[in-house]
Amino acid sequence: MPRQVDHNQRRRQIAEAVWRLATRGGLEDVTLRQVAAEAKVSARLLQYYFGTRDQLLLGALEILNADAEQRARERLAALGQTPSMQALVRGVLLELLPLDEERRNRHLVYIAYFIPFLVDPALAKVAREAPHALEDLVAGLIMQGQELGEVSRDIDAAAEAAFLVAGAEGIQTTVLLGQRTPEDAVALIDHQLTRIFTATPRN
Template identity: 85%
Template sequence: MPRQVDHDRRRHQIAEAVWRLAARGGLEDVTLRQVATEAGVSARLLQYYFGTRDELLLGALEILNDDAEQRARERLAMLGDAPGMHAVVRGVLLELLPLDAERRNRHLVYAAYFVRFLADPALAKVARAAPPALENLVAGLIAQGQGLGQVSRDVDAEAEAAFLVAGADGIQATVLLGQRTPEEAVALIDHQLARVFTVTVRS
């Protein structure tokens, strides 16, 4: 068991090196040797854990997603035992915004991956094949809100979820560029959620 824990730690160490390189200068020209140097490991060890360059990039992205999900769960847990669907959806969407150093760094890395996916057809194919998990999650939460009388039955849960997630993604870029403050970004999210979540249900 301790050996497995050590393997996980080493994989995370290498993934963090990929993230730092991505945040500093993108992923277009990053090599296995550069990642190995950044991580403080040999190129042979890096290949042992991840294989090819593409497998390394995808593996590091998977670890980043796992870390992001864990942090999101921790923040959502802070909402309490029965926060209501409005608060839960808000918490999910705020994870898409660079509201602190941790989330800002994460979204800078995601931006580097986005550019890489656009330039590499093989990696883009993997990205396109990924299910729209976040949209499905938000749609499910909105549907639960409808069942609890917090959202009108007239609301199209799937369409609203797609709009909210896409909107948060777009707002994310404006915050990273300094066009909006984090506070302004949160206010925009709250404005849209106030439109969706209401106790007024049409008869």
């Protein structure tokens, strides 16, 4: 009797091959044949699961994003049942920093996607049209903080969220390059959050 194939596991096997190639030398010149060889599958099987090269890169990125969201949910859940809005925003932003091997490897893969998203018209279109989900999440948490009295009503939640996410992404690069320690990066995030979350919560 033939062995039943786990299609999700096979897709992950191929996605992980993309990630390994990304961290070793970028993705600009990666071919379907190279990915197939790295994943130890046939080129035909790779195309069966993902189709074109662009579809492969986007599919591998979707799997990586799903992993990141799952790990983020787990870490946020570890904050307890009733964390403050500041703690939740902090938890979201720390996901953007390479504070452990898992997050470091993930961010290295994200960086490898940067050039293809710049130079490949189809991928660039996807990047341009991607919603600002993370900024919207942080803005929503800040607005909840305003409702709870943790954040001043004078704060522009959307502008602060955009600044915090962009700042965390910039800090991420300096940590990856060894210009700043993870501890210093976290301290910078905390400094900005202390500036925003200055109001006294209502009882």
